[in-house]
Amino acid sequence: MTPAIQIRHLTKRFRTGFWLKASTALSDLNLEVARGATFGFLGPNGAGKTTTMKLLIGVLHPTSGEAFLFGRSVREIAIKRGIGYLPESPYFYDYLTGSEFLYFYGQLFGMGSRALKVKIEMLFELVKLKGAEQVQLRRYSKGMLQRIGLAQALINDPKLVILDEPMSGLDPMGRKDVRDIILRLKEEGKTVFFSTHVLSDAEMICDQVGIIVKGQLRNVGRLEEMLNPKLKSVEVSVRGLPEGRVHALDPLSKSITTKGEESLISLQDEEALPQLIQWTEREGGKIVSIVPRRETLEDIFIEEMRGEAT
Amino acid sequence: MKRSLLIVIVMIILFLGQAQLQKKLARFESPEQETLLYLPSGKYLKPLALGYDQMLADLLWMKTISYFGDHFMTDKEYPWLHHILNLIIDLDPLFDFPYFFGGIILSLEASQVDRANQILERGIEAYPEKWQFPFYIGFNYYYHQKDAEKAAPYIEKASSLPEAPAYLVPLVGGLYAKTNKNETALRFYREAHRNATDALVKEHIQKKINRILSGIDNYDTGNTDTTSD
Amino acid sequence: MNVVKAIAVNTFKEAIRNKILYSLIFFALVMMGVSLVLDQATVGQRNKIIKDMGLASINLFGVMIAIVVGIGLVSKEIEKRTIYTLLAKPVHRAQFLIGKYLGIVLTLGVETLLMTFFFFLLVWLYGGGIDLVLLKAIFLIFIEISVVAAVAILFSTFSTPFLSGMFTFSVYVIGHLTEDLNRIASSSENFALEKLTAFFYYLLPNLENFNIKGEVVYHLPLAPGKILLSASYGLLYIGFLLVSSAAFFQKRDFK
Numbered sequence: 001m002t003p004a005i006q007i008r009h010l011t012k013r014f015r016t017g018f019w020l021k022a023s024t025a026l027s028d029l030n031l032e033v034a035r036g037a038t039f040g041f042l043g044p045n046g047a048g049k050t051t052t053m054k055l056l057i058g059v060l061h062p063t064s065g066e067a068f069l070f071g072r073s074v075r076e077i078a079i080k081r082g083i084g085y086l087p088e089s090p091y092f093y094d095y096l097t098g099s100e101f102l103y104f105y106g107q108l109f110g111m112g113s114r115a116l117k118v119k120i121e122m123l124f125e126l127v128k129l130k131g132a133e134q135v136q137l138r139r140y141s142k143g144m145l146q147r148i149g150l151a152q153a154l155i156n157d158p159k160l161v162i163l164d165e166p167m168s169g170l171d172p173m174g175r176k177d178v179r180d181i182i183l184r185l186k187e188e189g190k191t192v193f194f195s196t197h198v199l200s201d202a203e204m205i206c207d208q209v210g211i212i213v214k215g216q217l218r219n220v221g222r223l224e225e226m227l228n229p230k231l232k233s234v235e236v237s238v239r240g241l242p243e244g245r246v247h248a249l250d251p252l253s254k255s256i257t258t259k260g261e262e263s264l265i266s267l268q269d270e271e272a273l274p275q276l277i278q279w280t281e282r283e284g285g286k287i288v289s290i291v292p293r294r295e296t297l298e299d300i301f302i303e304e305m306r307g308e309a310t
Numbered sequence: 311m312k313r314s315l316l317i318v319i320v321m322i323i324l325f326l327g328q329a330q331l332q333k334k335l336a337r338f339e340s341p342e343q344e345t346l347l348y349l350p351s352g353k354y355l356k357p358l359a360l361g362y363d364q365m366l367a368d369l370l371w372m373k374t375i376s377y378f379g380d381h382f383m384t385d386k387e388y389p390w391l392h393h394i395l396n397l398i399i400d401l402d403p404l405f406d407f408p409y410f411f412g413g414i415i416l417s418l419e420a421s422q423v424d425r426a427n428q429i430l431e432r433g434i435e436a437y438p439e440k441w442q443f444p445f446y447i448g449f450n451y452y453y454h455q456k457d458a459e460k461a462a463p464y465i466e467k468a469s470s471l472p473e474a475p476a477y478l479v480p481l482v483g484g485l486y487a488k489t490n491k492n493e494t495a496l497r498f499y500r501e502a503h504r505n506a507t508d509a510l511v512k513e514h515i516q517k518k519i520n521r522i523l524s525g526i527d528n529y530d531t532g533n534t535d536t537t538s539d
Numbered sequence: 540m541n542v543v544k545a546i547a548v549n550t551f552k553e554a555i556r557n558k559i560l561y562s563l564i565f566f567a568l569v570m571m572g573v574s575l576v577l578d579q580a581t582v583g584q585r586n587k588i589i590k591d592m593g594l595a596s597i598n599l600f601g602v603m604i605a606i607v608v609g610i611g612l613v614s615k616e617i618e619k620r621t622i623y624t625l626l627a628k629p630v631h632r633a634q635f636l637i638g639k640y641l642g643i644v645l646t647l648g649v650e651t652l653l654m655t656f657f658f659f660l661l662v663w664l665y666g667g668g669i670d671l672v673l674l675k676a677i678f679l680i681f682i683e684i685s686v687v688a689a690v691a692i693l694f695s696t697f698s699t700p701f702l703s704g705m706f707t708f709s710v711y712v713i714g715h716l717t718e719d720l721n722r723i724a725s726s727s728e729n730f731a732l733e734k735l736t737a738f739f740y741y742l743l744p745n746l747e748n749f750n751i752k753g754e755v756v757y758h759l760p761l762a763p764g765k766i767l768l769s770a771s772y773g774l775l776y777i778g779f780l781l782v783s784s785a786a787f788f789q790k791r792d793f794k
């Protein structure tokens with residue numbers, strides 16, 4: 001089976017400024033996203049995420065290289081029947097009401113008006129915009145626009161959904177709603193390709209990630225494989241120790257920070273933990289909390305960025 | 311509430327202020343200032359009209375009326391009248407009023423008989439079938455320039471055109487006979503009066519007729535106010 | 540075809556909801572101003588003047604609206620980035636342009652119709668009766684403004700709204716001058732100038748072809764087939780403009 005997305009040697013240079021100086025936004029990108037995957041496309045601002053997505057949609061033309069969706073070139077209009085796209089900070093026809101807008105976009109797929117009505121009602125429910133159907137988009141808040149944008153991306157029941165920063169500009173409730181929708185799409189077997197610079201969002205829902213920095217893909221793979229399952233450290237919070245006594249632990253720990261009554265002791269691994277607990281009891285202290293720390297996406301990300309700097 | 315009242319008051323003050331200044335500024339412009347002076351010749355104006363030739367002609371025509379009115383009430387000098395009329399004709403040759411107006415007013419009021427005739431010649435070019443234009447030319451030659459020889463062929467031509475009144479023929483005879491000029495003049499003017507559809511032109515012709523009737527202008531003795539150009 | 544229709548209808552909706560038709564109020568005001576002036580200067584033929592002024596106003600307003608709407612409705616789509624999601628749907632860029640254009644022409648048609656109605660009402664009030672010959676001139680005015688709208692779209696496909704407006708207005712002005720320029724240049728001795736004006740004469744639309752305002756006001760006979768020929772010329776030229784626009788548009792990146 002062909003992958004949902006295949007990107008081969010994709011390069012995009014922009015000519016900007018008065019002298020049309022070329023700047024490279026994307027260089028020699030190779031990427032495959034399997035069908036049914038939820039792929040998080042990660043990278044700092046200006047890394048080339050939006051550019052990649054626009055190339056997939058066909059609003060930008062590549063300088064060189066090629067991209068395929070379900071095995072067909074992105075230059076073919078017909079492939080768009082199976083695709084949904086939500087741009088970054090979307091803006092829509094502000095003179096239309098929410099339902100008129102979805103109706104218009106449904107017409108572009110040749111959908112009949114009865115089927116559309118049902119679909120539109122369902123979508124308003126899904127993105128939690130019930131009651132805003134007859135409101136002009138100019139009166140929608142940023143969060144509402146993001147939701148209606150999600151709805152328009154799903155109007156044609158796409159096999160592949162491309163979402164550019166779908167959670168940006170949303171409050172915590174909104175972020176959760178978007179996460180739920182993505183998880184639901186995943187359950188339905190759809191491929192989701194979404195970008196974000198907020199790592200926790202990706203960590204919670206993706207099964208695959210790609211990290212892009214300055215137009216170059218740095219790391220790509222399954223999330224579990226990428227994250228080191230080993231513990232990075234254990235952080236123990238202790239209080240009630242006599243002043244200065246805590247430094248007896250120096251040989252045992254990675255670092256110690258003291259703040260008033262409380263000390264935070266960071267251990268290399270779990271092995272020293274029983275010893276620490278015993279010692280604390282002996283000294284008349286009290287364990288407040290024990291938090292094991294595993295490697296996060298953030299750590300990988302920072303590492304990639306650090307590699308960039310050197 | 312108080313604030314909006316204040317804003318309204320300030321607005322009124324500013325408005326009245328600007329109106330007052332405008333009044334002052336209007337006084338700076340001397341009434342004799344000729345805006346018509348800046349009009350280019352029709353050759354250049356016509357392409358620049360961008361297809362709005364007729365509308366431009368209409369606007370100039372209204373300007374002409376007010377120009378004439380202004381000077382008629384003041385100095386009775388009309389140095390630019392023929393220029394603007396020619397412009398209107400350039401822009402809209404089928405607009406017939408400027409021919410009538412120019413042909414009569416330029417000779418009668420502005421004493422510019424040659425220019426009046428030049429405009430009437432253009433009228434003949436645009437409307438070869440209209441008897442009034444050669445008729446007015448002949449009339450201008452005879453009564454303003456005392457030139458029966460030049461006048462006669464035009465009157466003859468007018469009498470030969472469709473819709474020409476029957477008594478133009480004896481008028482031609484009168485021209486050659488050179489007698490009873492007042493009588494002939496009255497006939498001319500009455501004919502012109504009958505044909506004028508424009509109130510202003512009509513009024514001017516009527517005044518002229520009254521002058522002849524009351525003996526102020528006497529063509530038999532040559533004592534008239536528009537004998538030379 | 541359904542796609543083109545949906546885009547055209549949406550474009551028309553945009554024009555209506557953004558109150559483009561309110562511009563008609565200015566047309567009405569101008570026409571009323573004209574009739575007031577007429578009342579003051581009654582010398583001359585009122586009937587002729589009101590017809591001249593009415594046709595000229597319909598023409599002038601039509602052109603202005605064509606430029607504003609033609610540029611506004613296309614470049615807004617790019618500037619506000621609504622085009623991103625639209626082109627992510629199964630829509631050819633050419634379909635988008637044609638749909639936009641048809642929506643704009645529909646808007647211009649409604650606008651022209653309303654202006655015509657008001658104009659006929661005024662002529663009738665001034666005792667001019669109902670002079671259906673005037674419709675011939677209005678028909679060609681409509682073709683002219685449709686050409687101007689297509690010019691506006693062409694520039695919008697690769698230029699900024701402001702520059703597009705300037706370019707389109709220039710084409711409108713030169714489009715009325717080319718005939719005269721060509722005539723003047725061909726009688727001059729300058730070979731290069733002659734070729735240059737001839738080039739513009741054939742490249743730019745000759746908008747004088749659509750001007751029969753004088754003829755209809757004076758009820759002059761038109762050359763047989765003149766209207767049909769002019770309209771066909773207009774349609775061909777519009778086709779030429781739209782195809783060129785589509786070619787530019789196809790190449791374009793939307794940033």
Ligand SMILES: Nc1ncnc2c1ncn2[C@@H]1O[C@H](COP(=O)(O)OP(=O)(O)O)[C@@H](O)[C@H]1O
Nearest residue numbers: 014016025044045046047048049050051052794
């Ligand atoms: N239209 C454009 N013209 C010039 N440079 C651009 C354009 N769009 C993006 N870029 C540049 O390309 C790079 C990638 O941008 P983008 O894809 O928007 O990043 P991201 O979405 O990852 O934040 C940036 O350096 C940006 O400045």
Ligand SMILES: [Mg+2]
Nearest residue numbers: 046049050088
């Ligand atoms: Mg981005």
